Amino acid sequence: MLEVNSIGKSFPLKRQKAPGTREADPREQGTTFHALRDVSISLRKGAILGLLGANGAGKTTLMRILATSLKPTSGSATLFGLDIVKDAEEVRKRIGFLSGGTGLYDRLSARELLEFYGSLYGLSGEGLRRRIDALIEELGIGGFDHRRIETLSSGMKQRVSIARSLIHSPELIIFDEPTTGLDVPSAHITLSYIESCRSSGKSVIFSTHHMHEIEKLCDEVVLIQEGVSCFHGTVEQMKSSTNCVHLDDAYLAITRGKGASSSPSRGDVDTRRAGLKLVREGGAL
């Protein structure tokens, strides 16, 4: 369903560093910042893929590329057989995106907001109303669907935000740190919804810093460090390849370059990448 082949993304830097100046980040080269290099992932229908990595590692950049708001500078990606650059408008109809911030319009009610986004996805009339009612029911928004969003708690807002990203019944949903800043009940609702996507045949890509969320939900894990993918595989493969019992330890082992594997393939740690030498990734999922 999703095939990402050696995706790279560079951004121009505002000013070039003086010659001889030590680069603070190895991704900065002259006037270019290489946010992503040679990232390849794939995802089957109904699977949940977790993206791990430190702040600034490139997770959000990758998700924005998949959501078509950024264009890759190298490589290619297809979603449902559609090229994410050439067929961006068609791809957008089939994906949902939920960012870390809720990105809602404060002065609209939840229902008005869903009507707005639904209309832009081409829904109208009775079909749109039924879809909104179903989401309101499903996500427990019923008690506050007519209240303005500015009056809602962060948990309520997150539910509305999820409903917003699902209004058009997307086949792939991308969640960028969906539980950041949420209280326990709100995070629970979000995670439960991600889990329910699997049973309804939807695919999910989500980024997080919480290892228990990865262990609980993910079929596949991709670890990105400084713009390169240094692990992909299952949670168990991540632990076994680093000889760690806990996922946190496995994460630290990989990011500190302790994992050992001579020929990176699915489930292996690419030590050359973990050591942050920029080499092309071996296997594919």
Next chain:
Amino acid sequence: MRNGALIIFLKDMRESLRNRRTLLRMLILPGLLLPFGGHYLLTYTDRHREDLNKVVLEYAVSGEQNLPDLVKLYESDSNFRRVNVPEEQFPEAVKTKRIRFALVIPKDAGTALKAGESVSVQFIYHQADPGELAVKDRGTAPLEAYSVKQRNWRLVFLGLADEGKRASLLEPVTYAVVNTASDRERLGFGIGGSVAYLFMVFALMGASFAAIDLVAGEKEKGTLEILVMLPTPRWQIVLGKYLVVFAFGLVYATLSALSISALLTYEISSATAVRNVITQIGPSEIFMLWTTLLPVTAFFSAVVLTVSVYARSYREASSLVSFASVAGMMLSTVVFVPGINLTWAWSVVPISNLGLMIRELIRGRLTDYLVVMPIFATTLAVGVALILVSTALFRREAIIYRE
């Protein structure tokens, strides 16, 4: 499926109309500041002028013994009150308003006057603002009267007792000035220029209230990122937002124009000529004046939208809009420059052409309606170009994610 631009327009209108900050800004100037502030300002000006005409003016004199008759004139007038101040303190006393004016009569004044010579009396006062002009007018009135009286005596002494003969001697040639320009044409230059300038300010202000929140505000809130991930073409997003900015600009400019027209018509009781000019503008011309708001608002809406799309934050947008306003207003000041008229050359200079058109319309001198065509065409072309620039900016990642 409804057009994306329409859906975005309706959503943004609904949201903006619920934005108390935007609504307050929209209503405060035309609804409160212009009518009440303007009324207060005009009333205060009138009252100040009246006060200075009625108030008893304190004065001081040195050299009274040299022209006692002149001093008697002042003393007999209840509008003046004499205060004793040494001559060397006159400048300081008028500056601190201890006295309003002082007279310095030269010591040989009486002798010189009797000898038929000219006498110069020094009148000292302190006028740093226009409101103080009344002091000079009132304070010199007895001097003027005294001078006329002295002159008449001299003429009688020369055998010219007859007033007609005196007039023909003093003014052998008189002339009458006939200006064929009507009040509307003469005063319309200033009034029309001011109205044109204000129209532009109003349109720019109204448009910027909505534009900054609709684009730069959305960047800050993170909703713009979601918007560009929708299957709606970018030009439709820009157009939807532009229409809201235009609507707010037009409503604001219309309300402000109505408010200031009412103020000018009903409040300036003393400026009859101004009122006459305004009341001479007929309904069809009022409608035409209103229609000039359409290109003015369309133009400035496109400017502030482009600026707002470019800015990374609400604050930066506000700052850039202020800069664009200054640039725009500089172009519009041509309406106050004598000698610059609505020629074909000026009709293609953006902003200036709109200002000149409004001015000439108010002066009643816009007879060649063909000149309106390049004005509208230029404005439309620049406006469309700016919307295209906004759309192009909207497609750039560096603009959407200016972090």
